[in-house]
Amino acid sequence: MPAVIVTGSGGGMGRAIVARLQHRGLRVAGFDRAPSPEADHSEIVDLTDAGGTAAAVSRASAALGPIDGFVSAAGHYSSIPFTDVTDAEAAGMLDVHLGAFFRVAQALLPGMIEREHGSIVAVASELAVGGGERDSHYAAAKGAVLGAVRSLAAEVAPAGVRVNAVAPGPTDTPMLPSDSPWRDPEYLRALPTRALASPDEVARCVEFLICSGTFVTGETLHPNSGAVI
Template sequence: MSDRPVALVTGGASGIGAAVVDALTARGFAVGCLDLRGSAPAAEHTVAVDVSDAAAVADGVAEVRDALGPIAAVVTSAGYYEMAPVSDIGVDAWRRMLRVHLGGLVNVARATLPDLTATRGALVAVASELAIGGGGDDVHYAAAKGAILGLVRSLAAEVAGDGVRVNCVAPGPTDTPLLAADSPWRATDYLSTLPLRRLTTPQEVARCVEYLVCDATFSVGDVVNVNSGAVI
């Protein structure tokens, strides 16, 4: 058991999730992770979990709780990205995208809400700028991330009276391994359309997550856009 407050991060092995692990550790949290690969070196305890599997999530949350203690903060950053025109998106691709992003958030929220209620904690979901602005060849990804916005706002209203704060960050294209070297989001033509003329960094997203977890005690059901000005 840790003598520090405990945070749970999904997808903490790389990218935004790994940056969140670092940021919350620096703020004094003992951080546990649920990650498909089962390896998040910066975390104190990691469990190999597919977040789309509700039973596995419940077991993983219980393991983190047993190892570190009651969970006071949750960040759901597990996910993946793929582009395809709507005509090429089959039923299985639709279902997988929704199971991982929307279903993963639901599974983690349901498994951790008893802890968050007891600790009067905070949950931050990672959505996407595409949930707000949309994008060609991003229909199933944008739909899944858009559903997260609705869930966050509704869940925030439901549990705020129990002392639980639920909020969201919506990053734009971020400089992580999720974006291939030849991704159109890395192209100079796209970057030149952004006010900051560059990708967002994982550390910038993590700083916003840290703020929502630790400092924004007044923030409930909010969406913080971290996207180099892609959505203003």
Template structure:
């Protein structure tokens, strides 16, 4: 009997790589994304909308059974100086990242608590730890995800549910800005390369399948950008 997992932001980047590696390791994985797939493996869902998430999660449960793992990887990024961040842009950044994590967690936790089993992995960023230039709203949202995970992990650990966060460094995804793709920037990284989405997905898959001792942890695979 296969286990069921939900991955948000599953149509591209880290979410798509995570969906692939978890499928390869025996999970039935259903993605949630604004861009759905033709084969039904990725359902259309706005993670910033609590009702959209609740409806999608219920659809997954009905079709595939209990959800045992969730990976919150939906993302949004832009480089904007603080004085140019509009209220709408600030709100969207928080609603997608922090709101998306909170919404999917709220939707799956009652069943996980009842079964006393489950795991949630959030995808934050090493910028949520270190900060970054001209991306205050993105950094604020990613940092808030780390605080949320630590608090939620403490709240549900007694129910045998694990909540952890992966905070990747420079990773070759569509969201990576051009300034972090230059040969000079990449050469300056201690590892001399950007992380791939598959490499980050391997860390996520480890937390889901093997990291039973990890509760409220922040793991930051960042190619040596932060040591």
């Protein structure tokens, strides 16, 4: 049975991705700062720590066997006016999103390339495409992830490894507080679908790219309720 690593597996979207991939018969290693009880194997890991991340990948491989799938869903969000973003905040946002993607992918790719089989999916954001007020540091980090996905896809395609992204819009998860402007009825009426995406709807896009989309690489799916078309 194939195995896959999902980072950010403790969040609402991460848990949905774990469940969806398990539904497809995959064994899932969940990487997060807290335990991932739903995963087949759980690693508590700080993805900004290169040595700790590499060690966690090794333990997951020992527990589940060869890892042929990777979903990079770890991250965090904050809203800050551009002129208030400090160097540390900008660098930290980049490290969590782009850095974590690099660290896990670099640990997994040698095995994928040797086996000539693998699928990597990075969870980005609609803000990487459309931007957003007070979101410059977050949008920049997610935009960097999209650039890395396209470049890596071209590099490893000859070895049989696919690399894609999913860029959700506002999603109905606990990370979106009840007073969020994205839950405002006026905003929802402005969406073509008139509703936020659900975690499972995003997870289904990830499932397709990991399991079924064998003809797709270097692409980004946009489950954003039509917010960016």
